[in-house]
Amino acid sequence: MSRPLGRIFALILGLSSFALISVASPTVVWAQDVESKLKKALTAAVDDYDVLQIQDADKRLEDAIKLAEKNSFTGPTLANIWAMLGVVRFAATRDEAITEDAFVAALENDPKVILDPNYATPTLEDVMKRAQKRVKPGNTTTTDTDPVVTKLTHTPIATADAGKDLTFETIVPADMPVYRMYLLFRRFEEPEFSRIELKPTSTTRFAATIAGKEVRTSQIDYFIFAEDRGGNIIGRIGSDTEPMNTVVLGSGDVKPPKKSDPDPEPSSGRSWVYFTLMGGSDLGFIAGSKATANPERNVKAGVAPAFGHALIDVGVMINDAMHLGLYFRYQFAPTQDFTGLVVDQGDGFFNTKEECFGLGLPGDCLLGLKYKWFFQNSESIRVYSSIGSGVGRVRNWVRLKEQDPSPLCTGKEILSEGGTDFCYLRDTVRTGWVHFGVGGGLAFPITDFMDLTTDMYLMLLVPDTSVNLDVSAGLTFRF
Numbered sequence: 001m002s003r004p005l006g007r008i009f010a011l012i013l014g015l016s017s018f019a020l021i022s023v024a025s026p027t028v029v030w031a032q033d034v035e036s037k038l039k040k041a042l043t044a045a046v047d048d049y050d051v052l053q054i055q056d057a058d059k060r061l062e063d064a065i066k067l068a069e070k071n072s073f074t075g076p077t078l079a080n081i082w083a084m085l086g087v088v089r090f091a092a093t094r095d096e097a098i099t100e101d102a103f104v105a106a107l108e109n110d111p112k113v114i115l116d117p118n119y120a121t122p123t124l125e126d127v128m129k130r131a132q133k134r135v136k137p138g139n140t141t142t143t144d145t146d147p148v149v150t151k152l153t154h155t156p157i158a159t160a161d162a163g164k165d166l167t168f169e170t171i172v173p174a175d176m177p178v179y180r181m182y183l184l185f186r187r188f189e190e191p192e193f194s195r196i197e198l199k200p201t202s203t204t205r206f207a208a209t210i211a212g213k214e215v216r217t218s219q220i221d222y223f224i225f226a227e228d229r230g231g232n233i234i235g236r237i238g239s240d241t242e243p244m245n246t247v248v249l250g251s252g253d254v255k256p257p258k259k260s261d262p263d264p265e266p267s268s269g270r271s272w273v274y275f276t277l278m279g280g281s282d283l284g285f286i287a288g289s290k291a292t293a294n295p296e297r298n299v300k301a302g303v304a305p306a307f308g309h310a311l312i313d314v315g316v317m318i319n320d321a322m323h324l325g326l327y328f329r330y331q332f333a334p335t336q337d338f339t340g341l342v343v344d345q346g347d348g349f350f351n352t353k354e355e356c357f358g359l360g361l362p363g364d365c366l367l368g369l370k371y372k373w374f375f376q377n378s379e380s381i382r383v384y385s386s387i388g389s390g391v392g393r394v395r396n397w398v399r400l401k402e403q404d405p406s407p408l409c410t411g412k413e414i415l416s417e418g419g420t421d422f423c424y425l426r427d428t429v430r431t432g433w434v435h436f437g438v439g440g441g442l443a444f445p446i447t448d449f450m451d452l453t454t455d456m457y458l459m460l461l462v463p464d465t466s467v468n469l470d471v472s473a474g475l476t477f478r479f
Helices: 003-050 054-070 076-093 096-109 122-134
Strands: 159-161 166-171 180-187 194-200 205-210 219-227 233-237 244-249 273-286 302-305 309-317 322-332 363-377 382-403 415-417 420-445 450-464 466-478
Touching: 003 054, 003 076, 054 076, 054 159, 076 096, 076 122, 076 244, 096 122, 096 244, 166 219, 180 205, 273 322, 273 382, 273 420, 273 450, 302 382, 309 466, 322 382, 363 420, 382 450, 382 466, 420 466
Parallel strands: 159 244
Antiparallel strands: 166 205, 180 194, 180 219, 194 205, 219 233, 219 244, 273 302, 273 309, 273 466, 309 322, 322 363, 363 382, 382 420, 415 420, 420 450, 450 466
C-alpha cells in the first residue's frame, strides 16, 4: 500500500472509530448511571433495615425498582434489590406469599441470586426454595408487551399511607380473554370483603383505586381475579382464604367516614371501650428499709417477691393504635398490724400507711393511668408498648431472723446455727406511694371482641424505693 493510500485508510478508520464511540458511549454511560443509582439505593436500604427503619428501607427499594422498570434495566443488581425487598417485606408483614413473589422477581432477573447471609433465616430460605421451583430456567423479567406473560401479574403492595389513595395495578397477557377484573378488599376486623372493578388503563394493564378515606385501620387484605365474558374465573392473584396483606402506616390519624359521606362502606364494627381483667405475680428489688410489722428491724437491699395480685384496666380506644385507661391493682396479703409504727404514721391519702387506701381490704393497692401503643395489629396477634404512673403501695415480702427465746418465736420452728437458736419471721417492706412504669404486652384475639392478653409492667416506686416487675395474664373485652 502506498503512503498516501495508507494515510487515507488510517483517517477513515479513525473517523469510524470516533463515530462508533460517540454512538455507544451515551448508552454505556446511561446504563452505568442507572446501575450506580440502584446500587446506592440498595446500600441505603440495607442501612435503614439495619437500624430497624423498615418503612424507609421498603420505600427505597420500591423506588429503585420503579427506576429500573422506567429504564428497562434488568440483571444481577436488580435481582439483589428484589431479594432484599423480600427480606424487608417479611420483617414488616410476616407474609410469606408477598415475600415469595419478591424472591421470584429476583430469580427472574438473575437465577443465581442468593439471600444475603446476614439476613438469611430458615423461614426465608424455605420461601426462597419455593420461589426457585416457580421460576423456570431462562425466565426473565416481563413487561406489559412481553409475549411470554401467560398469567396475571401484580406487584404486591406491602405498605400504604393512611388517608392517601391506594392504587392496585395488574398486568394481563395480550392473549388472555379478560372481560372484567375485580379487586376484593377488607380492612382489619371487617368480616366481609368489599368489591370494586379494575378498569383497563392500556391494552394489558388494569387498575383500581381505593379512596384515601377508606385507607384506614392497621391492615388491608385483598385479592384479585379476572373473568371472561361467560363469568368464568380465568385468572386469580390471592384468594379469600389466602389474601395478600398491605400494612397501613399512620392509621391512627385517620377516622372512618361519617354517615353523611356519600356511598359509605359497611361499618367495620369499631370498638370504643375496653375492659381488662388479669391476675399475676410480681418480683421486686428493694433498696433497703424498715419492716412494717417490726419497724425496729432494718431490712437490707435485695430481691423480694410481692406474690399474687388482681388487676382491672378500663379505658377508651382513641383509635386502633392508641388506648388510654385507668387501672386498679389489688395485691393479696394477710392482715398485718401496723400500730407499732413510730415514724410516718400517715394522715392523708398520698402518704397513708393504711392498707389499700383505707378500704379495709387485707392487702395493698395501686391506682394509675396507663397509655398503650399497638405497633403491630393483625388478626392473629396484637403487640403493644405501655407507659403509666399512679399512686399506692406494693408490699414486698421478706424473711427476718429472730433470736430465741423470744415471744415472736412461739409456735414457730426453732433452728440452730453456730450455737445460736433462732426462728424466721415473715414481714414486709411497703414501698411507694408514687410509681412510674413502662412495659408492653401481647394480645391474642379469640373473638371479634375478646382477646387473651399477657402483660409485663416494670415500675419504679418512690419515695420508699423499690423496682417491681409485674407479670399478668387475663382477658380483654372490647365494646
